[in-house]
Amino acid sequence: MKRVWCLYRVSKKQQVSADEDIPMQKNACYEFVKNKPDWTITNELYEKGVSGWKKSLNERDEMAILKEGALNKEFDVLLVFMFDRLGRREDETPVMVNFLIQNGIEVWSVKEGQRKIESHVDKLLNYISFWQSDGESQKTSIRVKEAKKQLSEQGYFQGGTAPLGYKIIETNQQHWKYKDRRIKELVPDEVESQMIKLIYHLYVNKLMGYRKITDYLNAHGFRTRDGKEFVISTIKRILENPIYIGRKRYKTATGGTQPFNNKLQIISEELYYQAEQIRNTRRSCIKKQDKTGIPRSGKLLFSGLAYCKYCSSKLTTNYLYRTSKRKNGTYKNVIYRYRCPLNKGSLHCNHEQNIWGGKKYDTLILNKIKVILSHFExxxxxxxxxxxxxxxxxxxxxxxxxxxxxxxxxxxxxxxxxxxxxxxxxxxxxxxxxxxxxxxxxxxxxxxxxxxxxxxxxxxxxxxxxxxxxxxxxxxxxENWEQKFNEADEHLKKAMLSRVINKVYLGKNEIEIELNIWLSDYFEGRFD
Missing domain, CATH: 1.10.287 (Helix Hairpins)
Known part of the structure; x- marks a missing residue:
């Protein structure tokens, strides 16, 4: 009685339970053995989700079992549904067949009969057979990759989990491979897309960092899709993902994004690239900064409210003495300044300026605020x-x-x-x-x-x-803010300013004022 080992293989895990795959191979092998009275199946080997082309024989556990079994004379016949179940590599699979036959194992296929190496022609036919299988695998791989690439470029969903801000819907178009399925696509989710807009708003317009945004969302009851609290890495991925401007990433050898798809766009390109610029600046320049509340002491009006335009650091205030000679003697004058803490003695990190005269810039900022509030109704x-x-x-x-x-x-x-x-x-x-x-x-x-x-x-x-x-x-x-401000003392003036503005950014001959949330929405677009 000849002892038969059967080998069943599918290249994808999704095929394991499909009618035309492993169950079909197994049934065909059993029917084949029924017609061989002196054969009996003593072992069955399964390779589930193993590519016979991508993986070499040395990487396949079942091939090692076959070799060991052949050397130990544990079976007499290897039976497969088709010979490409052994493998599709032209440089390896014929060698495996030769090894089995040389160790006294008959190699059979339900569909193609027995493989032999009794003559040079047999060896040549073996090589040609597996060379054809190798070529078919390469063609299949090219076709599948090209089909997926084209579908991806057209914006169709290629599997996985929808990014936060989107949901997956089923279209009416038939799937390119599975005829009983429909192609799916991503569309913005009404609720989650509002959360994405808020995150970009907090990062770009409110200049919050990853941690502050995370804390803000969690404290205000926002949660991820699975009901968990946000973590910093999630915020980082959201702020780096171009899908939110309609350019979904897809995997290629060199990487890339799909062509612009207006159906996917949630935020404007301007907002996305502003976030990218802030991210790059902070990555190269930001160090640990003072996170304490806005101070109310100091000689300068905007101490605690002034920030560096180039690296978003809170500006420190200091002073120096400048001596001048007069007729009645030497006079010492105190000069107050704003200074970026990341620039100590030299300009770097793309800083065009790192020190600002306190008196000059307090006057400029204050005049600009007065102009803005003069339009208040x-x-x-x-x-x-x-x-x-x-x-x-x-x-x-x-x-x-x-x-x-x-x-x-x-x-x-x-x-x-x-x-x-x-x-x-x-x-x-x-x-x-x-x-x-x-x-x-x-x-x-x-x-x-x-x-x-x-x-x-x-x-x-x-x-x-x-x-x-x-x-x-x-x-x-x-109402009548300017009049009230002019009549206030220094401490009240600072308190009044802190109610109106969140931050002031100083650059080279440049001032940007970030109003509080109510005023920023009210004045939006009025002074562009």
Whole structure:
């Protein structure tokens, strides 16, 4: 009785359960053996998701088993559905067939019969057969890659998870390979795309870093698609992904993006490239900076509010004495200055300027603010703020609901673990009371933090619902602002400035003023 080993192989894992693949190969081999009375199947080898062209014989575990079995005389016949199941490499597979035959193993295919090496012609036919298989594999690979490349360039979805901000929908077009399927494509998700816009707004317009954006989103109840809190790496990937300007990446030997697809665009190209410029500058120049609150002391009006335009560092303030001679003697004058902390004695990191005269720039900034606020109209400001308020209320309400759901899940876990404590004390649990106590303590800490977040957001919600009192307050303060400012003392002037602006960026003969969120929306586009 001849002992038969069968080898079944598919090159893709998706083929493992398909009717035309491994089950079909197995059934065909069993039917073939039925017609061989002196044959019996004693072993079956499976290669699931293994390419016979991409992987060499040395990388395939089942080939090693076959070699060892042949050397130990553990079988007499190797049976495959077709010889390309052994492999498709013209330089390796004929050698494997020769090895098996030389060790007394008959090599058979259900569809192609027996392979022999009794003559030079047999060896040549073996080589030609596997040379053809190798060529077919290369042609198939080229066709598949070209088809996927063309579909990718046309914007069709090629598998994987949709990036944050998008969802996958099924089109009416038939799949190029699987006729029972439809081609899928990415489209912006209505809710998540708003989150993407917010992230870019915070990064570019509010100049927040990755960590600050992460903290802001988590504190305000925003969550990822799977309900988890944001992490810094997620924000970084979002800010570096060109898909948000309609240029999806696809994998090639050299990398690349698809042609522009306006259906995918969520943000403007200008905003994306502004983010890229900020990212490159920070990568090369930013060091650890002072993150404390805005100081109210100091001789300069904008100390704590002034930042470097080139690296976004908070400017420090210092002074020097300049001596001048007069008729009545020597006079010492104090000169106050703004200075970028990343430039100590020399200009680098693309800084065109690193020191600004305090008196000169305080006057220039103040005059610019006065010009801006001279266009302020109370009623127009209140009307524009109303729409923004409504949107913020809606976002906060949704985020509070998300946090409440997370809190409810934590409380359920907490209750289950408290019940498990009783079982542990009776010796009926797989956990010790100490282990459960540690987990419960951590859960209680998370519950406390989550409750505090909800409480904070609820307070903000109540505040914003109180007839827009904070907007009305700011509006009243802005009426006749210049007159009130001129009459104020130094400390009150700084307080008034901090209500109006978030930051001031100084460059070479250049000033950029970042107004607070209400005013920036109100004045947007008026001074371009």
């Amino acid at each position: 109370l009623q127009s400001f209140l009307d524009s703020s109303k729409n923004m308020k409504s949107e913020l209320l809606r976002i906060k309400e949704r985020n509070i609901q998300n946090l409440k759901k997370e809190l409810s899940d934590l409380e359920k876990q907490h209750n289950r673990l408290k019940l498990e404590i009783g079982k542990a004390l009776l010796g009926e649990s797989t956990f010790t009371p100490e282990q459960l106590s540690d987990v419960i303590t951590e859960l209680e800490k998370q519950i406390e933090e989550k409750s505090a977040q909800i409480q904070t957001l609820n307070k903000e919600l109540v505040k914003e619902r109180e007839n827009y009192s904070d907007v009305n307050y700011l509006a009243n303060k802005l």
